[in-house]
Amino acid sequence: MTEPLLKITNVGKRFGGFVALDGINLDVAPGERLGLIGPNGSGKSTLVNCMSGTLHNDTGTVTFDGKPMNGLQAHERTHMGLARSFQLPRPFHSLTVAENLRVPLLYTVRIRRDVPHTKDEMDHRCHEVLSLVSLQHKANRLPKDLTQVEMRKLELARAMAADPKLLIADEAMAGLSGSEVKDIVALLIRLNERGITIILIEHIMAAVMSFSQRLVVLVSGKMIAEGDPQDVIRDPEVEKAYLGQ
Protein backbone atom coordinates (compact mmCIF):
# COMPACT_ATOMS: atom_id res chain seq x y z
CA MET A 1 0.00 0.00 0.00
CA THR A 2 1.20 3.49 -0.75
CA GLU A 3 2.07 5.89 2.02
CA PRO A 4 -1.15 7.42 3.47
CA LEU A 5 -1.81 11.08 2.67
CA LEU A 6 -3.25 11.71 6.09
CA LYS A 7 -2.31 9.67 9.12
CA ILE A 8 -4.07 10.19 12.40
CA THR A 9 -2.43 8.42 15.31
CA ASN A 10 -3.99 8.17 18.73
CA VAL A 11 -5.54 11.64 18.53
CA GLY A 12 -7.38 12.74 21.66
CA LYS A 13 -9.10 15.98 22.64
CA ARG A 14 -10.84 16.95 25.87
CA PHE A 15 -12.97 19.95 26.69
CA GLY A 16 -12.64 20.17 30.46
CA GLY A 17 -13.96 16.85 31.74
CA PHE A 18 -15.65 15.94 28.49
CA VAL A 19 -13.71 13.58 26.26
CA ALA A 20 -14.53 14.66 22.71
CA LEU A 21 -12.02 12.43 20.96
CA ASP A 22 -10.53 9.31 22.48
CA GLY A 23 -7.51 7.82 20.76
CA ILE A 24 -8.55 8.02 17.12
CA ASN A 25 -6.43 6.15 14.57
CA LEU A 26 -7.15 6.66 10.91
CA ASP A 27 -5.25 6.49 7.64
CA VAL A 28 -6.46 8.12 4.47
CA ALA A 29 -4.89 7.01 1.20
CA PRO A 30 -4.18 9.47 -1.62
CA GLY A 31 -7.16 9.75 -3.97
CA GLU A 32 -9.57 8.13 -1.54
CA ARG A 33 -13.19 9.14 -0.91
CA LEU A 34 -13.79 8.64 2.78
CA GLY A 35 -17.12 9.08 4.53
CA LEU A 36 -17.18 10.01 8.20
CA ILE A 37 -20.45 9.57 10.06
CA GLY A 38 -21.67 9.53 13.62
CA PRO A 39 -24.55 10.79 15.74
CA ASN A 40 -24.65 14.41 16.89
CA GLY A 41 -21.93 15.17 19.39
CA SER A 42 -19.86 12.14 18.44
CA GLY A 43 -16.77 14.24 17.72
CA LYS A 44 -16.83 14.48 13.93
CA SER A 45 -16.40 18.22 13.81
CA THR A 46 -13.84 18.15 16.60
CA LEU A 47 -11.83 15.65 14.55
CA VAL A 48 -12.10 17.93 11.51
CA ASN A 49 -10.98 20.87 13.63
CA CYS A 50 -8.00 18.90 14.93
CA MET A 51 -7.03 17.92 11.39
CA SER A 52 -7.34 21.42 10.01
CA GLY A 53 -5.71 23.18 12.94
CA THR A 54 -8.71 25.15 14.19
CA LEU A 55 -8.28 23.17 17.41
CA HIS A 56 -5.13 21.49 18.65
CA ASN A 57 -5.29 17.87 19.72
CA ASP A 58 -4.18 17.09 23.29
CA THR A 59 -2.64 13.71 22.49
CA GLY A 60 -1.44 11.91 19.41
CA THR A 61 -0.31 13.24 16.07
CA VAL A 62 -1.79 14.19 12.75
CA THR A 63 0.62 13.57 9.89
CA PHE A 64 -0.16 15.02 6.50
CA ASP A 65 1.82 14.25 3.38
CA GLY A 66 4.55 12.73 5.52
CA LYS A 67 4.94 15.73 7.80
CA PRO A 68 3.74 15.93 11.41
CA MET A 69 1.39 18.86 11.86
CA ASN A 70 1.32 19.24 15.63
CA GLY A 71 1.60 22.89 16.58
CA LEU A 72 1.00 24.17 13.07
CA GLN A 73 -1.61 26.90 12.71
CA ALA A 74 -4.64 26.43 10.49
CA HIS A 75 -3.25 28.68 7.75
CA GLU A 76 0.03 26.75 7.66
CA ARG A 77 -1.91 23.51 7.17
CA THR A 78 -3.87 25.13 4.36
CA HIS A 79 -0.57 26.12 2.77
CA MET A 80 0.50 22.46 2.91
CA GLY A 81 -2.55 21.42 0.91
CA LEU A 82 -5.22 20.59 3.45
CA ALA A 83 -8.41 22.54 2.78
CA ARG A 84 -11.74 22.42 4.52
CA SER A 85 -15.22 23.74 4.13
CA PHE A 86 -17.31 24.75 7.11
CA GLN A 87 -20.48 23.14 8.38
CA LEU A 88 -22.26 26.48 8.30
CA PRO A 89 -21.07 28.44 5.27
CA ARG A 90 -18.66 31.18 6.28
CA PRO A 91 -18.25 33.36 3.22
CA PHE A 92 -16.38 36.67 3.38
CA HIS A 93 -19.57 38.68 3.21
CA SER A 94 -18.06 42.00 2.20
CA LEU A 95 -16.25 40.48 -0.80
CA THR A 96 -17.86 39.36 -4.05
CA VAL A 97 -17.99 35.69 -4.97
CA ALA A 98 -14.96 36.05 -7.26
CA GLU A 99 -13.04 37.96 -4.59
CA ASN A 100 -13.85 35.23 -2.08
CA LEU A 101 -11.93 32.84 -4.30
CA ARG A 102 -9.12 35.31 -4.78
CA VAL A 103 -8.21 35.08 -1.08
CA PRO A 104 -6.89 31.49 -1.17
CA LEU A 105 -5.15 32.32 -4.45
CA LEU A 106 -3.41 35.30 -2.87
CA TYR A 107 -2.57 33.64 0.40
CA THR A 108 -2.14 29.93 -0.31
CA VAL A 109 -1.40 29.26 -3.97
CA ARG A 110 0.82 32.37 -4.01
CA ILE A 111 3.02 30.91 -1.25
CA ARG A 112 3.65 27.74 -3.23
CA ARG A 113 4.55 29.43 -6.50
CA ASP A 114 6.79 32.36 -5.47
CA VAL A 115 5.59 34.54 -8.35
CA PRO A 116 2.46 36.64 -7.90
CA HIS A 117 -0.45 35.86 -10.21
CA THR A 118 -1.09 38.31 -12.98
CA LYS A 119 -4.55 39.80 -13.00
CA ASP A 120 -5.53 37.66 -15.99
CA GLU A 121 -4.27 34.48 -14.37
CA MET A 122 -6.21 35.31 -11.25
CA ASP A 123 -9.44 36.01 -13.14
CA HIS A 124 -8.94 32.89 -15.20
CA ARG A 125 -8.44 30.69 -12.18
CA CYS A 126 -11.45 32.20 -10.37
CA HIS A 127 -13.57 31.59 -13.44
CA GLU A 128 -12.30 28.04 -13.71
CA VAL A 129 -13.16 27.20 -10.11
CA LEU A 130 -16.52 28.93 -10.37
CA SER A 131 -17.45 26.99 -13.49
CA LEU A 132 -16.54 23.79 -11.65
CA VAL A 133 -19.35 24.55 -9.20
CA SER A 134 -21.45 26.34 -11.85
CA LEU A 135 -21.46 29.71 -10.12
CA GLN A 136 -19.93 31.74 -12.98
CA HIS A 137 -23.05 33.85 -13.39
CA LYS A 138 -22.79 35.02 -9.78
CA ALA A 139 -19.09 35.96 -9.89
CA ASN A 140 -19.65 39.63 -9.15
CA ARG A 141 -22.41 39.18 -6.60
CA LEU A 142 -22.06 39.41 -2.86
CA PRO A 143 -22.59 36.24 -0.82
CA LYS A 144 -25.84 37.64 0.57
CA ASP A 145 -27.37 37.35 -2.92
CA LEU A 146 -26.70 33.60 -3.03
CA THR A 147 -29.15 30.83 -2.26
CA GLN A 148 -28.37 28.24 0.39
CA VAL A 149 -27.09 25.69 -2.12
CA GLU A 150 -25.01 28.31 -3.92
CA MET A 151 -23.53 29.29 -0.58
CA ARG A 152 -22.45 25.66 -0.04
CA LYS A 153 -20.96 25.63 -3.50
CA LEU A 154 -19.05 28.82 -2.78
CA GLU A 155 -17.77 27.23 0.41
CA LEU A 156 -16.46 24.25 -1.59
CA ALA A 157 -15.17 26.49 -4.36
CA ARG A 158 -13.15 28.56 -1.91
CA ALA A 159 -11.61 25.41 -0.48
CA MET A 160 -10.88 24.24 -4.04
CA ALA A 161 -9.28 27.52 -5.03
CA ALA A 162 -6.51 26.75 -2.52
CA ASP A 163 -5.56 23.83 -4.79
CA PRO A 164 -5.64 21.25 -2.00
CA LYS A 165 -4.44 17.66 -1.91
CA LEU A 166 -7.05 16.85 0.69
CA LEU A 167 -10.48 18.39 0.98
CA ILE A 168 -12.50 18.00 4.14
CA ALA A 169 -16.16 18.73 3.45
CA ASP A 170 -17.88 19.23 6.79
CA GLU A 171 -21.61 18.65 6.30
CA ALA A 172 -21.62 20.34 2.93
CA MET A 173 -25.19 19.21 2.30
CA ALA A 174 -27.07 19.79 5.53
CA GLY A 175 -30.43 21.40 4.89
CA LEU A 176 -30.40 20.90 1.13
CA SER A 177 -33.13 19.24 -0.93
CA GLY A 178 -32.73 15.81 -2.53
CA SER A 179 -31.77 17.09 -5.95
CA GLU A 180 -29.36 19.63 -4.49
CA VAL A 181 -27.69 16.86 -2.48
CA LYS A 182 -27.22 14.85 -5.69
CA ASP A 183 -25.77 17.95 -7.26
CA ILE A 184 -23.15 18.38 -4.54
CA VAL A 185 -22.28 14.64 -4.44
CA ALA A 186 -21.73 14.72 -8.18
CA LEU A 187 -19.54 17.79 -7.71
CA LEU A 188 -17.46 16.11 -5.01
CA ILE A 189 -16.99 13.01 -7.15
CA ARG A 190 -15.88 15.23 -10.03
CA LEU A 191 -13.32 16.86 -7.75
CA ASN A 192 -12.13 13.46 -6.59
CA GLU A 193 -11.63 12.40 -10.20
CA ARG A 194 -9.23 15.30 -10.54
CA GLY A 195 -7.06 13.58 -7.96
CA ILE A 196 -8.19 15.27 -4.76
CA THR A 197 -8.61 13.12 -1.70
CA ILE A 198 -11.91 13.90 0.00
CA ILE A 199 -13.22 13.31 3.50
CA LEU A 200 -16.97 13.81 3.66
CA ILE A 201 -18.67 14.37 6.98
CA GLU A 202 -22.37 13.96 6.53
CA HIS A 203 -25.66 12.99 8.11
CA ILE A 204 -27.53 12.34 4.89
CA MET A 205 -26.99 8.59 4.47
CA ALA A 206 -27.97 8.49 0.80
CA ALA A 207 -25.20 10.99 0.06
CA VAL A 208 -22.62 9.22 2.19
CA MET A 209 -23.42 5.82 0.72
CA SER A 210 -23.25 6.98 -2.87
CA PHE A 211 -20.07 8.96 -2.28
CA SER A 212 -17.86 6.91 0.02
CA GLN A 213 -15.43 4.20 -0.91
CA ARG A 214 -14.81 3.64 2.78
CA LEU A 215 -16.86 4.59 5.79
CA VAL A 216 -15.75 5.47 9.31
CA VAL A 217 -18.17 5.70 12.22
CA LEU A 218 -17.51 7.81 15.30
CA VAL A 219 -19.55 7.43 18.47
CA SER A 220 -18.78 9.38 21.66
CA GLY A 221 -15.30 10.24 20.48
CA LYS A 222 -14.38 6.66 19.62
CA MET A 223 -14.10 5.03 16.24
CA ILE A 224 -16.45 2.06 16.41
CA ALA A 225 -16.35 0.85 12.84
CA GLU A 226 -14.59 1.33 9.54
CA GLY A 227 -14.54 -0.40 6.20
CA ASP A 228 -16.73 -0.97 3.18
CA PRO A 229 -19.84 1.23 3.52
CA GLN A 230 -22.30 -1.63 2.96
CA ASP A 231 -20.65 -3.74 5.66
CA VAL A 232 -20.31 -0.87 8.08
CA ILE A 233 -23.98 0.09 8.14
CA ARG A 234 -24.91 -3.52 8.83
CA ASP A 235 -22.52 -3.63 11.78
CA PRO A 236 -24.61 -4.27 14.93
CA GLU A 237 -22.54 -1.72 16.89
CA VAL A 238 -23.39 0.98 14.35
CA GLU A 239 -27.06 0.06 14.33
CA LYS A 240 -27.07 0.27 18.10
CA ALA A 241 -25.49 3.74 18.06
CA TYR A 242 -27.95 5.09 15.54
CA LEU A 243 -31.17 3.31 16.47
CA GLY A 244 -30.64 2.56 20.14
CA GLN A 245 -31.12 -0.88 21.66
Next chain:
Amino acid sequence: MRTWQFFLVSLAVALAVFFAARLYQNDYLFFAGYVVLQFIVLATAWNILGGYCGYVNFGSAAFFAIGAYTTVVMTKLPAFANRNLPPEIASFVGSITPPPIPVLIVLGGLVAGLVGLGTGYLTLRLRGVFFAIATLALAVVLQTLIVNWDFVGGSRGAYVIRPATVAWLGIGYIEYLFLVMLVLVVVSLTTARAIERSRLGYGFATIRDDELAAEASGVPTLRLKLVATTLSGAFMGMAGAPFPYYIGFLEPSSAFGLAYAVNAIAMPMIGGTTSWVGPLVGAVLLGTLQQLATVTISSAVSLLIVGLLLVFFVIIAPNGIIGWFQYFSSRKSTDLKEQPAPVKSS
Protein backbone atom coordinates in the same frame (compact mmCIF):
# COMPACT_ATOMS: atom_id res chain seq x y z
CA MET B 1 -4.62 55.03 -10.74
CA ARG B 2 -1.36 53.60 -9.52
CA THR B 3 -0.18 54.32 -6.02
CA TRP B 4 2.62 56.71 -7.02
CA GLN B 5 0.27 58.56 -9.34
CA PHE B 6 -2.23 58.91 -6.54
CA PHE B 7 0.55 60.13 -4.26
CA LEU B 8 1.65 62.82 -6.71
CA VAL B 9 -1.89 63.96 -7.45
CA SER B 10 -2.83 64.23 -3.80
CA LEU B 11 0.47 65.97 -3.06
CA ALA B 12 -0.42 68.51 -5.73
CA VAL B 13 -3.88 68.94 -4.21
CA ALA B 14 -2.29 69.38 -0.79
CA LEU B 15 0.06 72.09 -2.05
CA ALA B 16 -2.85 73.82 -3.77
CA VAL B 17 -4.73 73.79 -0.46
CA PHE B 18 -1.67 75.25 1.26
CA PHE B 19 -1.25 78.11 -1.20
CA ALA B 20 -4.97 78.80 -1.27
CA ALA B 21 -4.92 79.03 2.53
CA ARG B 22 -1.98 81.44 2.36
CA LEU B 23 -4.02 83.80 0.20
CA TYR B 24 -6.21 84.57 3.20
CA GLN B 25 -3.33 85.96 5.26
CA ASN B 26 -5.06 84.70 8.38
CA ASP B 27 -3.22 82.59 10.96
CA TYR B 28 -6.45 81.31 12.44
CA LEU B 29 -7.16 79.40 9.24
CA PHE B 30 -3.92 77.47 9.77
CA PHE B 31 -4.65 76.86 13.45
CA ALA B 32 -8.10 75.47 12.68
CA GLY B 33 -6.95 73.69 9.54
CA TYR B 34 -4.13 71.95 11.41
CA VAL B 35 -6.63 70.33 13.76
CA VAL B 36 -8.77 69.10 10.88
CA LEU B 37 -5.70 67.66 9.12
CA GLN B 38 -4.54 66.01 12.30
CA PHE B 39 -7.93 64.33 12.58
CA ILE B 40 -7.73 63.10 8.99
CA VAL B 41 -4.51 61.29 9.87
CA LEU B 42 -5.94 60.00 13.14
CA ALA B 43 -9.16 58.79 11.51
CA THR B 44 -7.28 57.14 8.66
CA ALA B 45 -4.98 55.43 11.14
CA TRP B 46 -7.91 54.20 13.22
CA ASN B 47 -9.58 52.89 10.10
CA ILE B 48 -6.64 50.67 9.16
CA LEU B 49 -7.34 48.56 12.23
CA GLY B 50 -10.97 49.42 12.94
CA GLY B 51 -12.40 49.66 9.45
CA TYR B 52 -10.30 47.22 7.44
CA CYS B 53 -9.78 44.57 10.13
CA GLY B 54 -12.86 45.22 12.25
CA TYR B 55 -10.97 45.66 15.52
CA VAL B 56 -12.34 48.67 17.42
CA ASN B 57 -9.63 50.64 19.16
CA PHE B 58 -10.77 52.92 21.98
CA GLY B 59 -7.21 53.87 22.88
CA SER B 60 -6.38 56.17 19.97
CA ALA B 61 -5.60 58.98 22.38
CA ALA B 62 -2.85 56.86 23.91
CA PHE B 63 -1.06 56.42 20.58
CA PHE B 64 -1.53 60.08 19.78
CA ALA B 65 -0.07 60.98 23.18
CA ILE B 66 2.88 58.64 22.65
CA GLY B 67 3.75 60.62 19.55
CA ALA B 68 3.33 63.91 21.39
CA TYR B 69 5.37 62.82 24.39
CA THR B 70 8.14 61.43 22.20
CA THR B 71 8.52 65.01 20.98
CA VAL B 72 8.47 66.34 24.54
CA VAL B 73 11.24 63.91 25.49
CA MET B 74 13.30 65.16 22.55
CA THR B 75 12.87 68.79 23.54
CA LYS B 76 13.87 68.01 27.14
CA LEU B 77 17.03 66.14 26.18
CA PRO B 78 19.45 69.10 25.70
CA ALA B 79 18.76 70.51 29.18
CA PHE B 80 18.97 67.04 30.67
CA ALA B 81 22.31 66.42 28.96
CA ASN B 82 23.66 69.77 30.19
CA ARG B 83 22.86 68.85 33.76
CA ASN B 84 23.97 65.24 33.80
CA LEU B 85 26.50 64.54 31.09
CA PRO B 86 30.05 65.69 30.37
CA PRO B 87 30.10 68.95 28.33
CA GLU B 88 31.34 67.37 25.08
CA ILE B 89 28.52 64.83 25.01
CA ALA B 90 26.06 67.47 26.20
CA SER B 91 26.94 69.80 23.37
CA PHE B 92 26.61 66.91 20.91
CA VAL B 93 23.18 66.02 22.30
CA GLY B 94 22.26 69.69 22.18
CA SER B 95 23.24 69.90 18.54
CA ILE B 96 21.01 67.05 17.41
CA THR B 97 18.01 67.54 19.71
CA PRO B 98 15.33 68.54 19.33
CA PRO B 99 15.39 67.40 15.71
CA PRO B 100 13.26 69.06 13.03
CA ILE B 101 9.54 68.26 12.90
CA PRO B 102 9.73 65.63 10.11
CA VAL B 103 12.30 63.66 12.13
CA LEU B 104 10.11 64.02 15.23
CA ILE B 105 7.21 62.61 13.24
CA VAL B 106 9.26 59.59 12.21
CA LEU B 107 10.40 59.07 15.82
CA GLY B 108 6.87 59.42 17.18
CA GLY B 109 5.67 56.98 14.54
CA LEU B 110 8.37 54.48 15.45
CA VAL B 111 7.67 54.57 19.17
CA ALA B 112 3.89 54.44 18.73
CA GLY B 113 4.25 51.70 16.12
CA LEU B 114 6.31 49.61 18.54
CA VAL B 115 3.74 50.14 21.27
CA GLY B 116 1.08 49.17 18.73
CA LEU B 117 2.96 45.98 17.95
CA GLY B 118 3.31 45.15 21.63
CA THR B 119 -0.33 45.92 22.34
CA GLY B 120 -1.31 43.78 19.40
CA TYR B 121 0.72 40.88 20.71
CA LEU B 122 -0.90 41.11 24.11
CA THR B 123 -4.47 41.78 23.08
CA LEU B 124 -5.17 40.31 19.68
CA ARG B 125 -6.24 36.98 21.06
CA LEU B 126 -9.18 38.95 22.38
CA ARG B 127 -12.04 39.64 20.04
CA GLY B 128 -14.83 42.15 19.72
CA VAL B 129 -15.71 44.04 22.83
CA PHE B 130 -12.87 42.52 24.87
CA PHE B 131 -10.29 43.94 22.51
CA ALA B 132 -11.98 47.34 22.75
CA ILE B 133 -11.84 47.23 26.55
CA ALA B 134 -8.18 46.23 26.47
CA THR B 135 -7.30 49.25 24.33
CA LEU B 136 -9.22 51.49 26.70
CA ALA B 137 -7.22 50.02 29.57
CA LEU B 138 -3.99 50.68 27.67
CA ALA B 139 -4.88 54.35 27.43
CA VAL B 140 -5.49 54.56 31.17
CA VAL B 141 -2.26 52.75 32.03
CA LEU B 142 -0.19 54.96 29.73
CA GLN B 143 -1.76 58.13 31.05
CA THR B 144 -0.94 57.04 34.60
CA LEU B 145 2.65 56.39 33.54
CA ILE B 146 3.00 59.81 31.95
CA VAL B 147 1.38 61.59 34.91
CA ASN B 148 4.00 60.01 37.15
CA TRP B 149 6.98 60.59 34.88
CA ASP B 150 8.64 63.71 36.10
CA PHE B 151 11.04 64.05 33.17
CA VAL B 152 8.21 64.99 30.80
CA GLY B 153 6.56 67.24 33.35
CA GLY B 154 4.27 64.74 35.04
CA SER B 155 0.83 66.08 35.75
CA ARG B 156 2.15 69.67 35.60
CA GLY B 157 2.68 69.36 31.88
CA ALA B 158 5.54 70.61 29.75
CA TYR B 159 6.19 73.79 27.78
CA VAL B 160 7.49 73.51 24.28
CA ILE B 161 8.64 76.79 22.83
CA ARG B 162 7.46 77.23 19.29
CA PRO B 163 9.79 79.27 17.09
CA ALA B 164 8.04 82.19 15.39
CA THR B 165 9.11 81.41 11.84
CA VAL B 166 10.86 78.82 9.76
CA ALA B 167 13.80 80.62 8.23
CA TRP B 168 14.64 78.28 5.35
CA LEU B 169 11.07 78.33 4.04
CA GLY B 170 10.34 81.92 4.94
CA ILE B 171 6.94 81.11 6.41
CA GLY B 172 5.37 81.35 9.86
CA TYR B 173 5.74 78.34 12.13
CA ILE B 174 2.02 77.56 12.18
CA GLU B 175 2.03 77.57 8.39
CA TYR B 176 4.96 75.18 8.51
CA LEU B 177 3.11 72.85 10.90
CA PHE B 178 0.09 73.01 8.63
CA LEU B 179 2.25 72.12 5.64
CA VAL B 180 3.92 69.22 7.44
CA MET B 181 0.52 67.89 8.49
CA LEU B 182 -0.73 68.18 4.90
CA VAL B 183 2.15 66.01 3.73
CA LEU B 184 1.40 63.53 6.50
CA VAL B 185 -2.22 63.43 5.37
CA VAL B 186 -1.07 62.64 1.84
CA VAL B 187 1.24 59.88 3.10
CA SER B 188 -1.42 58.30 5.32
CA LEU B 189 -4.14 58.43 2.68
CA THR B 190 -1.79 56.95 0.08
CA THR B 191 -0.85 54.17 2.49
CA ALA B 192 -4.48 53.42 3.34
CA ARG B 193 -5.45 53.39 -0.31
CA ALA B 194 -2.52 51.17 -1.25
CA ILE B 195 -3.43 48.70 1.49
CA GLU B 196 -7.01 48.57 0.31
CA ARG B 197 -6.04 47.48 -3.18
CA SER B 198 -3.34 45.03 -2.18
CA ARG B 199 -3.03 41.46 -1.03
CA LEU B 200 -2.84 42.89 2.48
CA GLY B 201 -6.20 44.61 1.98
CA TYR B 202 -7.86 41.36 1.00
CA GLY B 203 -6.34 39.74 4.05
CA PHE B 204 -7.63 42.51 6.32
CA ALA B 205 -11.11 42.19 4.82
CA THR B 206 -11.19 38.47 5.52
CA ILE B 207 -10.20 39.13 9.13
CA ARG B 208 -13.08 41.58 9.43
CA ASP B 209 -15.52 39.15 7.87
CA ASP B 210 -14.56 35.82 9.39
CA GLU B 211 -11.27 34.92 11.02
CA LEU B 212 -11.79 31.16 11.05
CA ALA B 213 -12.59 31.12 7.37
CA ALA B 214 -9.62 33.42 6.75
CA GLU B 215 -7.26 30.94 8.45
CA ALA B 216 -8.81 28.10 6.46
CA SER B 217 -8.05 30.02 3.27
CA GLY B 218 -4.43 30.35 4.30
CA VAL B 219 -4.46 33.90 5.69
CA PRO B 220 -1.98 34.23 8.60
CA THR B 221 -4.46 36.24 10.66
CA LEU B 222 -2.32 36.95 13.71
CA ARG B 223 0.56 38.29 11.61
CA LEU B 224 -1.76 40.51 9.57
CA LYS B 225 -3.41 41.87 12.70
CA LEU B 226 0.01 42.75 14.07
CA VAL B 227 0.79 44.59 10.84
CA ALA B 228 -2.48 46.47 11.24
CA THR B 229 -1.94 47.45 14.89
CA THR B 230 1.61 48.55 14.14
CA LEU B 231 0.65 50.66 11.12
CA SER B 232 -2.39 52.11 12.83
CA GLY B 233 -0.44 52.95 15.99
CA ALA B 234 2.43 54.43 14.00
CA PHE B 235 0.20 56.84 12.07
CA MET B 236 -1.55 57.90 15.27
CA GLY B 237 1.84 58.59 16.81
CA MET B 238 2.87 60.56 13.74
CA ALA B 239 -0.29 62.64 14.03
CA GLY B 240 0.64 63.41 17.62
CA ALA B 241 4.34 64.16 17.18
CA PRO B 242 4.04 67.82 16.03
CA PHE B 243 1.24 68.48 18.53
CA PRO B 244 3.41 69.92 21.37
CA TYR B 245 4.74 72.53 18.94
CA TYR B 246 1.21 73.36 17.88
CA ILE B 247 -0.24 73.66 21.36
CA GLY B 248 2.86 75.07 23.09
CA PHE B 249 2.02 73.49 26.42
CA LEU B 250 1.31 69.78 26.71
CA GLU B 251 -0.30 68.18 29.72
CA PRO B 252 -1.47 64.58 30.09
CA SER B 253 -5.15 65.47 30.19
CA SER B 254 -4.94 67.29 26.86
CA ALA B 255 -2.75 64.72 25.13
CA PHE B 256 -4.95 61.85 26.31
CA GLY B 257 -8.11 63.88 25.72
CA LEU B 258 -11.44 62.18 25.19
CA ALA B 259 -11.83 64.10 21.95
CA TYR B 260 -9.10 62.06 20.21
CA ALA B 261 -10.50 58.68 21.13
CA VAL B 262 -14.06 59.70 20.27
CA ASN B 263 -13.21 61.50 17.05
CA ALA B 264 -10.91 58.77 15.80
CA ILE B 265 -13.87 56.39 15.98
CA ALA B 266 -16.66 58.77 15.00
CA MET B 267 -15.02 60.21 11.90
CA PRO B 268 -14.49 56.93 10.01
CA MET B 269 -17.90 55.71 11.19
CA ILE B 270 -19.61 58.78 9.84
CA GLY B 271 -17.60 58.87 6.63
CA GLY B 272 -17.63 55.13 6.00
CA THR B 273 -15.14 52.51 7.13
CA THR B 274 -14.63 50.36 4.06
CA SER B 275 -12.59 52.79 1.99
CA TRP B 276 -9.88 55.43 2.50
CA VAL B 277 -12.35 58.11 1.39
CA GLY B 278 -14.57 57.53 4.43
CA PRO B 279 -12.21 58.77 7.15
CA LEU B 280 -11.21 61.69 4.94
CA VAL B 281 -14.81 62.79 4.38
CA GLY B 282 -15.75 62.16 8.01
CA ALA B 283 -12.75 64.04 9.40
CA VAL B 284 -13.16 67.04 7.10
CA LEU B 285 -16.88 67.26 7.82
CA LEU B 286 -16.76 66.67 11.55
CA GLY B 287 -13.48 68.47 12.11
CA THR B 288 -14.70 71.59 10.34
CA LEU B 289 -18.03 71.46 12.12
CA GLN B 290 -16.25 71.21 15.47
CA GLN B 291 -13.98 74.12 14.69
CA LEU B 292 -17.01 76.22 13.72
CA ALA B 293 -18.87 75.21 16.86
CA THR B 294 -15.82 75.96 18.99
CA VAL B 295 -15.53 79.55 17.78
CA THR B 296 -19.24 80.32 17.47
CA ILE B 297 -20.79 78.46 20.42
CA SER B 298 -18.37 76.74 22.76
CA SER B 299 -15.70 74.07 22.70
CA ALA B 300 -17.86 71.75 24.80
CA VAL B 301 -20.57 71.76 22.15
CA SER B 302 -18.18 70.31 19.60
CA LEU B 303 -18.10 66.95 21.39
CA LEU B 304 -21.87 67.03 21.69
CA ILE B 305 -22.08 67.39 17.92
CA VAL B 306 -19.91 64.32 17.48
CA GLY B 307 -22.12 62.31 19.80
CA LEU B 308 -25.34 63.36 18.09
CA LEU B 309 -23.99 62.77 14.60
CA LEU B 310 -22.64 59.38 15.61
CA VAL B 311 -26.02 58.28 16.97
CA PHE B 312 -27.70 59.62 13.87
CA PHE B 313 -25.38 57.81 11.50
CA VAL B 314 -25.35 54.53 13.35
CA ILE B 315 -29.15 54.45 13.06
CA ILE B 316 -29.72 55.99 9.63
CA ALA B 317 -26.59 55.08 7.68
CA PRO B 318 -24.54 52.41 9.44
CA ASN B 319 -22.11 52.29 6.50
CA GLY B 320 -21.43 56.01 6.65
CA ILE B 321 -21.69 58.63 3.98
CA ILE B 322 -19.68 56.58 1.49
CA GLY B 323 -21.89 53.56 2.14
CA TRP B 324 -24.91 55.73 1.53
CA PHE B 325 -23.61 56.85 -1.85
CA GLN B 326 -22.66 53.32 -2.81
CA TYR B 327 -26.10 52.09 -1.82
CA PHE B 328 -27.90 54.62 -3.98
CA SER B 329 -25.56 54.28 -6.94
CA SER B 330 -25.75 50.47 -6.86
CA ARG B 331 -29.55 50.66 -6.68
CA LYS B 332 -29.59 52.90 -9.67
CA SER B 333 -27.30 50.58 -11.63
CA THR B 334 -29.32 47.44 -10.85
CA ASP B 335 -32.46 49.28 -11.83
CA LEU B 336 -30.94 50.08 -15.19
CA LYS B 337 -29.37 46.73 -15.89
CA GLU B 338 -31.66 43.76 -15.68
CA GLN B 339 -30.53 40.68 -13.84
CA PRO B 340 -28.36 38.68 -13.92
CA ALA B 341 -25.28 40.69 -13.09
CA PRO B 342 -22.59 40.91 -15.75
CA VAL B 343 -20.18 38.01 -15.81
CA LYS B 344 -16.54 38.89 -15.45
CA SER B 345 -14.76 37.88 -18.63
CA SER B 346 -11.97 35.40 -18.24
